[in-house]
Amino acid sequence: MTKMTGNPFYARGPVEPQYFANRRELLQFFVQNVEDAAQNKNTKPDNITILGNWGIGKTSTLLKFQDIIHNDKKDAINVFSVLFSLKPSVCESADVFTYSLLDAISKQYSISIPLKDRIGAVIKEEAKIWEQWRLESISLSPELRRKSRKLDLVDALSRLWSKLENKGINLVVIMIDDIHYMLTEGWSGSLYDLRTDIQALATGGTKYLFIITGPKFIYTSMHEMAEPFTRLFERFELNNFDLAGTGEAITKPMRIAGINLEISDDVIEQIHNITDGHPYFIAGMMRDILRIHKKETLTLYEFEQIKPRLIEHLARTKFEDDYNKATDTEKQILLNCAQLKNKIFSPSEIESKSRSKLLERLANKELLVKLERGKYKLYHPLFKEYLNNISQK
Ligand SMILES: Nc1ncnc2c1ncn2[C@@H]1O[C@H](COP(=O)(O)OP(=O)(O)OP(=O)(O)O)[C@@H](O)[C@H]1O
Numbered sequence: 001m002t003k004m005t006g007n008p009f010y011a012r013g014p015v016e017p018q019y020f021a022n023r024r025e026l027l028q029f030f031v032q033n034v035e036d037a038a039q040n041k042n043t044k045p046d047n048i049t050i051l052g053n054w055g056i057g058k059t060s061t062l063l064k065f066q067d068i069i070h071n072d073k074k075d076a077i078n079v080f081s082v083l084f085s086l087k088p089s090v091c092e093s094a095d096v097f098t099y100s101l102l103d104a105i106s107k108q109y110s111i112s113i114p115l116k117d118r119i120g121a122v123i124k125e126e127a128k129i130w131e132q133w134r135l136e137s138i139s140l141s142p143e144l145r146r147k148s149r150k151l152d153l154v155d156a157l158s159r160l161w162s163k164l165e166n167k168g169i170n171l172v173v174i175m176i177d178d179i180h181y182m183l184t185e186g187w188s189g190s191l192y193d194l195r196t197d198i199q200a201l202a203t204g205g206t207k208y209l210f211i212i213t214g215p216k217f218i219y220t221s222m223h224e225m226a227e228p229f230t231r232l233f234e235r236f237e238l239n240n241f242d243l244a245g246t247g248e249a250i251t252k253p254m255r256i257a258g259i260n261l262e263i264s265d266d267v268i269e270q271i272h273n274i275t276d277g278h279p280y281f282i283a284g285m286m287r288d289i290l291r292i293h294k295k296e297t298l299t300l301y302e303f304e305q306i307k308p309r310l311i312e313h314l315a316r317t318k319f320e321d322d323y324n325k326a327t328d329t330e331k332q333i334l335l336n337c338a339q340l341k342n343k344i345f346s347p348s349e350i351e352s353k354s355r356s357k358l359l360e361r362l363a364n365k366e367l368l369v370k371l372e373r374g375k376y377k378l379y380h381p382l383f384k385e386y387l388n389n390i391s392q393k
């Protein structure tokens, strides 16, 4: 029997930092950047953009960053951080955005234990002022509100910085997860505003490191809409794992959780091929394997036996929802794409008058991936298999 101490694999939310696999280059850049800025008074940090499609590990990476600064590096640097997850409602106006970000700072900040008491008092004090500003601001008419700008992000963060610096903080990391809501739902000029604020904070001598995440497709529009915005950030892309990364995502959690199951290399390779190295599918598949297979080894033969169950489960949890995101016309296009011989195809291979628009919409829904030179592919080979099964029914 496998000695089980719980199932470390979980696909419905970000991975626990201790099980986080791969992404070495990005983690290294982050650590170096944070250390340089925190340890040298005159070094400004480099802001970071993390681009990656659905389920590829954007939020997991931010949580890993927090874990590094507040646990691994807690004796070397004093860093204050906040993870702010954007929602459409937060982007409706500059005031709502500013207040929501300040609110996140006051309620969800992270810090290493030794600093907690000292910083807690400062934050409470500031939060009272922010709340007062907000109340005054909502009592004004929209025109007056614009003129008086009670809720000024730069003012608030500059004050906060000088207080935190006095308490020994060397750097503040502000992570904004899912920045695309700003682009799709934000007030007009929202990215320009944010850029201006980030720049003002940097030139004002404060030490804020901004990290933003979003799907890859936003980069082009971000670049077009606010080119100076993209210049402010060092850009990283999260892609599917290579074979070694898949191997780490499979073996690391089992080793740390003390699970006694030897998975042969050919099985790891099979999982890599089936999932295409996508972390969400690897986690989902491994969770099921530990649930179904109660032995100390897993051979390729045994894996082949349970494989249909694994794939069927993935289809039920993910692909049905994906398929239902598409309108009826878009569904036809998807089925059409799945039947094409080649993985990568051009719009001319699709039978529809408005194919360009439909393909574009499916790419925005993250069901297709748009590649260079106007080519497309289905977002995952398993999704292709799922669509072909539908066609056959
Ligand atoms: N580096 C990693 N190591 C191990 N597992 C990972 C890693 N990154 C992501 N995962 C797995 O992939 C799943 C999706 O991760 P996460 O929620 O962080 O992605 P996301 O890009 O934020 O997704 P969304 O687009 O839904 O916001 C997680 O459940 C986790 O199991």
Ligand SMILES: [Mg+2]
Binding pocket: 058, 059, 060, 177
């Ligand atoms: Mg996420």
